[in-house]
Every structure is written in structure tokens, then in C-alpha cells.
Amino acid sequence: MGHIPLSWYLILSAILFGTGIAGFVYRKSVITVFMSIELMLNAVNLSFVAFSYQLQRIDGHIYSFFVMVVAAAEAAVGLAIILTIFKNRGTLQIDEVDSMKL
Amino acid sequence: MNFFIVSLIKIAIVFAVFMTTLAYLQWVERKVLAHIQSRTGPLRVGPHGLLQPLADVFKLLTKEDLLPPYVNRFFYLLAPFLAVSLALVSISIIPFGPEVNFFGTRTFMQISDLRVGILFVLALSAVSVYGIALAGWSSNNKYSLLGGLRSSAQMISYELPLTLAIVSPLLLANHLSFREIATSQAGYYLGFIPRWNIFQMPFPQIFAFIIFMIAGFAETNRLPFDLAEAENELVAGFHTEYSSMKFACFFMAEYANMVTITCVATLLFLGGWHPLFPAPYSNWVPSAIALLAAIVFFLQLRDPARKRDRFTFPVFALVALVAAVLFAIPFLQTYLVPLFWFCSKAGLLLFTYIWVRGTLPRFRYDQLMHFAWTFLFPCALLNLLATAFCVAVF
Amino acid sequence: MNLWLIPFFPFAGFVLNGLLGKRLSKTFVSLIAIGSVAASFAFVLALLGKVYPLNVPFSDHYFTWIQSGSLSIGCDFVVDRLTAVMLLVITGVGLLIHIYSIGYMAHEEGYSRFFTFMNLFMFFMLVLVLAANLLLMFVGWEGVGLCSYLLISFYFKEKFAADAGNKAFIVNRVGDFGFSLGIFLTVILFGTLDFGHISSTVAGMPVETSAHMVTAITLLLFAGAIGKSAQFPLYVWLPDAMAGPTPVSALIHAATMVTAGVYMVARLSFLYDHAPMAMHVVALVGLFTAIFAASIGLVQNDIKKVFAYSTVSQLGYMFLGLGVGAYSAGIFHLMTHAFFKALLFLGAGSVIHGLAGEQDLRHMGGLRRAMPITFITLGIASLAISGFPGFSGFFSKDAILSAVYERSPWMFWVGAFTAGLTAFYVFRAFFLAFFGKYRGHHHPHESPLVMTVPLSVLALLSLVGGFLSVPTWLSGVYPLGEERTFPMVVSALCGILGICIAGWFYVIRPSMAESMKASAGPVYTLLENKYYVDELYAETIVKPVIGVSRSLLWRGVDEGFIDTGLVTGIARVVRGWGSLFRQWQSGSIRNYATWILAGSLLVIFVLGLFGGAR
């Protein structure tokens, strides 16, 4: 009962981050890829909060707060972009959005 | 260990009372609506239809649990569960009264006190969108989908004025815990005006209260904002495909949300369990009201409208008399009077809900959005600015 | 004392007419143009009246134009006696020609454009004359070249006019190339371009030590003069330049611009004095050009062409005078020539105007009754150019020939013969135009007053110009030549003889000319085709240049090397590498993400195991 090593939190964060990367690399739907990014941000937030506990300072909380706020802004713009992509291309498959290539 | 036992007892009490309240709230609503519309309402099951909620529960439980073949099963089943559980959770942090000494154990009349209670309620109300959205989406029905989309958009939109309206009492109380907020509203100006937030500067806070209530109507998808289930447009909105117990879940969730909103409004603006009059008088108000009710019942007995009233009215009068006596016992007064005040305020707000439902027509969808973003939101902002100014200056 | 105002007036006229000319009425345009030149002329008169004796040069410094190391070139104007003569000639004759242009150009398209360019020309010519250093002079030099080009191509819708403009411009470039080389050499040798400084420096130099450099400088500058003043072998542009309007021919291609070379040599006389060989070259070129052009002029049928070759020939005379050291005589002839040659051209212009554009002598004749004023004034000009005693040309030509006789008699005899030829072809044209029967189709009429008044003024000047003894006026600057009776008599006799023969051929016995033509046969053909010089140039210079440009430079260097080799070659190499690296830029976001993953793995590895984290 009681004490959990802080490194567990960090390793959990690493695992979540890795899962996010896996989602980014292997998923083909733009929305899922975007969600994977959010997952990575969440993992990083966990690290921030964990380190904040280690240092007994709440600056880490502030950082994760900013991450959340920026993530919200990013989600708004990102989803608008996805909407526009869908309007223009009629697809959400990330591999089919490659017209920048010659 | 004491903590666990007390907590379990409190949970049991609150659950029982809460569920009963939800069931009878529906009866009250039907009755009130009926009287607004010059009808009698439920009358057959039990005296004055008092057993109608029980009958409804049996009916819903015993109906066939229909599972349409074309739905997304997992989410279809998850949605009502999510809706009702999230709605029920929020009652756990609502304080109904002050700290009491209960046979040597000091405890709060509240399941748990959270330092960030308001944020918790906001979080729950934010998450409760999923129940409706998922229900609409998983039903695989365009009416459901439209209802789900509408209500999620509506809830997101009205969450902003709601939050902004909450912020002003928070500024006055300087706390996020419901208990502290309620405690900070104790006392009277000039000996007779209660220091409730609604009587605080600026304006006074009546604007914040009104904005909160309007946004609360929208958050609970009640009339005049029940666009999600506008039956003449969308059949029944997001719960078109739901039946029996799953439908009951949505129903319960709606009423639970109503109760939560009224409780929060009571706590934030109406001083929680603090009485309207200073203590010496207010302790006798419940008894007086109960006594008055008993007298009214006895007087009604002289000329009963229906035959069975000859039997029921004395019973009701007796119950009221017992209540008056109970409220008059000084030992019980410490427990019951705050509860009375809290419940009467919340009940008044609940009555307002029903009253509004019975009188106002429904908004159109674009009017709804327009109202939220171009009127309610700026008003909330202005109110917040004024409050912040007052707090900073005084 | 505000020398800058002299060129400023025409410049202001140029700006006004150039910017607003299209909107203004013709009256207003001509008012601006003539007013500006008149103001300039009046200012010159006032200035000279104020500083009359002008024993010391008068100079103004405005600002330092170029400051580079020890080399400092300022914007300086200077007025000495030589400049004074030039200023008077330019503004005076220029004013008359401007007035004349009102009448001549009255019905032409591009009225304001014409006066704009004319004013610009006046500006540059005055800058050229006033300049106190070589570079500023070069500015004026190039400026008048530009105006000459613009005005020759005035009828730019006609191909021959545009071609003539191009020809003038390109041929002048050859000379100007030499001129600029001369300027560079001057900078190297003297470290300054200021006339005063060069003069004092070169005066201290013994002739022997500096000879080669100074010779080189003078010859190079003379190359510029050859181009500008249409000397052999770069004279070819001037006859073609007659494509421009006649007032332009009178002002630019007779009176002023073409004499810029003469002015330049006179201005730099201190240098030429130190380079005897260059002087010899100047004299020889001048002499050869004089007789060469005169011989061509004998058989030309276009009235303006006759006078154009006559101009070339007379310029040769001037250089001949300069070459034998008679600078003041050269300038004297420059002045009188400005008078009578401008008059000749304006008279020819009057004839052409009266005949609605007819220029061919064979379609004229008997005009003396139809245009009496033109007849009289043109007659005076012809007598003046022929060196008829008493007329202005007599004095100036005599001054030159006297100096030449002193230096080398054979040159004198050639010069005298040329004078005879000059008299002959000028009077040939004169007789063909005004005597005999009218052979044209148009109805000839006298020109308006605005044209005849300048003619009369110029005729007066041609009559009495010889008595304005320029050599005496310049005696402080250049040594005064000795007057001799023998060359005077010989040249006068040659001139009279030429007039008589012309009269005999074209008035008394018109058939003589035809028989002469028939008997001269091949010589006539040679002369008529101007010694085939243009064709020679076309064959030896133009065609090879075009051929080399086309085959080697265009096809070979530009297309083969630069286009194919450098431009497309580099592009091909880049594309080749690009197609390799393009595999990397797959456009697939997931691939990019994988690369980012690999990169961050590397970074964390390095930082974590070897870097700051430890």
C-alpha cells in the first residue's frame, strides 16, 4: 500500500508516447493520426506533472496547462483543416493527400 | 474505518433519496403541467397518482429490451450507461447542509467534499455530451444523428456562458469548493438581508443567476432548448431508437441533470442551506409551513372534490402535523432546518423548470445558436467584467 | 556668375515640353522651345557684355561629381574666348533655326516631340561647350549623340529614318570608344581631367618625353572627333543623317554638333601642340576628307545630300586648318560655316517645303521666280561657301589656306582644288534648282515669313560674318596666322572658276553636263556610288560581324555553350540528383513521421548517453 516509484509514471508516459507514435506511423485516417498526436501530448503532460511532483514545484503544471490550451487551439485549427481537406479531396486517407509531390 | 462506514451510510441515504426524488420529480412535473393546462394529471395509481412513478418503473423494466439490428451495438449500449452514470455522479459532491455531530462523529451533510468541486461538476457536464452524441451516432438513424449533433453543439455553446456565469460567484467566494462557497454566504446585511451571492454587488448578481439558469436549461436539454428531441422535427431526437430501460436511463439522466443544476444554482447564488431569515425565526418557519398545510387539508375536508379525499386528506394532514412536530423538536432542528431550506430553494428552482416547460415555446435552432453566441455570451462576459471590477475595488 | 543658367533654360524647355507637350497647343510648345533658347541666347549676350574683354577664363564650380582617390572630377563650367564664340554660334544659330522650325514643322506629326529633342540637344551642346573637364565634355558629347539619333530617326515610322539613326549611333560608337580610351589615358598620364590642370601640366613637359603618350591620347580623342565630325573613314553616317527634318540637318548636322570635334581639338590645342605626329594625322585626314567628300558631292542629285557632302568636306577643311596649327582659322571657319551652311540647309529646306517634300534636283528648276527670297539668300550662302571675295567663307577659308600654304604647299594646292570643286557642286545644285525650266510636278510657293526671316538674318551673317575677325579675337589664345596674298588670290580664283564652270554646264549649255557624264563613264559611276564605301563597309565589317555573331556567338556560345551547356546542363544535373532525392520526399506524412522518429531517437541517444543528462 502506498508508495509508487515515480519512474513508473515516467515509463507509463513513455509507453503512451510510443503508442501515440505508433498510431501516427501506422494509421491511415487523418483524424486518427490527429488523435495520436493528442495522445502524445497527453503522455508529455503526464511527464510534466510527474516531474513537477519530483521537484515539488508547480511550474510543470503550468506547462501542461499551456500544452492543453495550445492543444485546444490546435484541435480547432487542425479539425478545420481536416474539414477543408475533406471538402476538397473527398478523402480522409492520409496517404492520398500527397499532391505536394510532383 | 469510521470514514468508510459513515461514507457508505451517506451514500446509501443520498442514493435512496435521490432516486426517489427523480422518480417523483416526474410525477410532480406531470401534475404541474396538467394543472397549468387545466388537467388533472395522473390520478389512477394510488391517491392523486402518487404511486404512478412506481408503476412507470415497473412498466419500463418489464418492457421488451429491443435491440435494433442496424445499430453499432457497443456504442448503442454504452451511450445510456454513460449518460446516466455521469449525471448521477455529480450529486456526490453537493453539500445539503452544514457540518453535523452525528452520535459523536462529526461529518458533513455531503458524500465528499472536493477542493475543486465546481470544476468537477463542469468536467462532468462537459463529458456528459458523449452520452447524447454517441446515442445519436450509434443509432444509425438520421433523426438520431441530427439530434445528437444538435445537442452536442448546443451543449458546447452553452457551456461557455454557464462557466462565465459561475465565475462571478467564485470571484466573490474566492473558493472552488461548494462547501466553502456556501459557508461564505452565511450571515446578514443589516440583520435581515441574507449575504447570498445573488444579493451581492454588482447589479446585484441577479444577472449571473439568470444567465446561469438559462444556460442550465440548455445544458439539460429542457424546454425551450430541447432541440435535441424536438419531436415534430426529429421524432424523438437522439433517443428515437431507445426503448425500455435504456430509454429510462436517458430519462433519469435528464432529471438528474436538472437536480444537479438546481443544486449548484442554490449553492452558488442562493446561499445553499442558509435560511432566508435570521436563525431564531427561521427555525420555526418549516413547522409553521407544515402546520399551515395541515390546516389547509383539514379545511379542504369540509368540501371534498372527490370521494376518496375524505380518506386521503386526513392522512395528508396527519403527515403534515407530524412534520411540523418533527421540525419543532430542537434536537432534530439542527439537522432538518438546513435541509429544509436547501430543499425548498432547489425545489423552487425545479418548479421553475417545470413552469417554463409548461409556458414557453421551443426555440428554432439558428435562434438558439444566435442567442448563445451573440447575446448570452457577451452578457456573461460583461457581468464577469463588472464583478471582477467590484471585487478588485471593494 | 550663374553659368549654369545657360544650359538650364533649354533643359527647362525640354522638361516642360517633354512632360506636358502633348497637352499643350502648338503655339505654347513653340513659345516654350523658342523662349528657352532665346533666354539662353540673351543670357549669353548679357554675360559676354558683362565680362567683355574676357582676358582670363571665367569658371564656376558647382559640385564634386566623382571623388575617387586622388582623382576628383567636378561639375565645372568655364567660359573663355573660344567658348564665347561657340556659345554665340550655338545659341544664335540655334535660335534662328528654332524660329525657322515653327514654319517648317508646322504640319508635321510629333511637333512637341521635335522641340523637346531640340531643346535637349541645345542643353547637351551647351554642356559640351561649357565643360571645364573632359568627362563633363563627354557627357555633352554623348548627349548630343543621343539627340542626333533621336532626331535623325524623327520619322521613325519610315524604315530608312530608323536605319539612318541606328547607323549614326553605331558609327559614332566607334569614335566614342576611342574618345573614352583617350579619357582613360588622360587620367593615367595626368591624374586629372580638368583642362586647366592638363594645360599647365603639359606645358611643363618637354615635347620629347611625353610624345608617345600624348600622341596616343590625342589620336584616340581625334578618333572621337572623326566619328562626331564625320571625317574619313567614319563620315558615312552624315549623308544618311539627312533623313531627319531639315532644321535638324541645319542645326545638328551642319552648324553645331558635327563641329564638336573641331571644338574639342581646338580646346585641347595644348595637347595637340605636344604631339606633332597627331597634328599631321589631323591635317591629312582633314585634307583627304575634304577632297573625297567634295568629289562625291559633285554628282549627288539629292539637294540635301549635296550639302551633306559639302559639310563633310568643309569639316575636313576645318581639321586641315587645325592640323597645320591654325586653330583660330579652324574656329573662324567653323563660325562662318555655321552661318552659311545653316543657311544652305534652311534654304534647301525652304525649297523642299515649297515643293511639298521634293528633294531631287532633277525635279526642280526655275524656282527663282517662285521663291525669290529663298533664291537670294541661298545665292548669298552659295557665294559664301564658294569663297567669293567679300563673303564670309572667303575670309575663313583664306585664313586656313594661308596657314596651310605656309606649312606645306602641296596640301595647299589640294585644298585650293577642293575649294574649286566646292564652288562647282554648290552652284551646280543652286543652278539646277533655281535656273532653267521647272521640271517638277508640284506647285512651288514661297515659304512663310517665319522661315524667310531667319533665312534673311543668316544671309546677312553670311555676308558680313567674315568681318568678325575671330582669329584676332582669339589671338590671346592661339597665335595669329600671317595673311598672305597669294593663297587668297588662288583660292578666290578657284572658287570663281568653279562657279563659272557650273554656270556653263547647267545654265548656259545644259547638254554639256550630260555629255560630260557620258564621257566620264566609270568615274561618274564611281562617284555616284560614293566610291562604294558603304558597300565596302558592309562587306568587310558588317557582314563578318553579323556572320560571326550569328554562327559563333549565337549558335555556338549562346545556344551551344550557355543555353545547352550551362543553363539546361545545370538544370539537368540538378534534376538528376533531384530525382534521386525525390524518393525521400515521398509526400507521405507517415514516412516523414518515421524520419522524425529516427531523428529524435538519434538525438535522445546522443544527448542521453553522451550528453547533458549524465
Next chain:
Amino acid sequence: MDTFLFIVCAIVSVGCAVNLVLQKHPISSALSLIGVMGSLAVLYLLLGAEFIAMAQMIVYGGAVMVLFIFVIMLLNAGTEKTSAKSWFAQIAGFPLLSAFVALLAFLIKVVLPPLHPVEFGSWVGGTAEAIGMLLFTKYLLPFEVTSVLILIAIIGAVVLARKEID
């Protein structure tokens, strides 16, 4: 109790995260992500970050993910198709990923200095009051800049979403 809560939440979050990646339908992925966020909020509470925990639920759970679900519902995003493109990602992705996670775990275990064990309630720094104090003093400029950023994001989203592109 702490350990139990942590283990449960960790398992839930990892399970939901893996589910996010494995699910073929975006809406399942989105719900999995909400699960991750919820369990993370509990973990934040364990770490004494109650304000962040609530903000996580309100901002992420309530706002961001609702937007996601909204867009998924709006676009009616179906299951994804298999694609032959991005061969590099298919081949190199997994080895790199395992190396990455392994490296991180190694660094956490070996390189980091000794860490505090986490005990619930032993340090509660993340109250709303403390965060508010820091946010409006030390981090005032970032805070204001962030608000401007959000404003820009709102305008950008509106412009992007309503623009009529042929």
C-alpha cells in the same frame, strides 16, 4: 490503495491507447482516447495535480474530444482503407518505435537521479489557487500570448471552415 489505483489507471490508459491504435473506426479511437484522458486525470490527482486533472477533463475531455467526435460525425468518417504507400513507415516504423521506447525506459531507469516515491496527498501543490498565483505573476506574458494564440486559432478555424473552395 494508491498502488491499486495507479495500476488500474495505468492498465486502463495503456489499454485504451493500444485500442486507439488498433481500432479501425475513428469513433472507437476517439472514445479510447477519452478513456486515456480520464485515467490520466485520475493519475494527475494521485500526483497532487487536482487543477490539472480537472482541466484535463474539461479541456481535453469536454472540448477537444467533443470537437473530434463532432467532426467524425459530421464527415461520417468510415473505416480506413489499406494503403500500399508509405512503405518506409511500414517497414522501419516498428523497430524504430521499439528502440525509442526501450531507450526512454533505459534512460528513465538508469540515467535519471533518484526519484521520490509517490504518495497520495503527501504533496498537493496543484491547487487552483497556487496555479492561479503563478499563472498571473511569473507566467503572465505566456498566458496573455496564449490567449492571443487562441483568438488567432478561432479566427483561423472560422476562416478555414467557412471558406468556399471550388
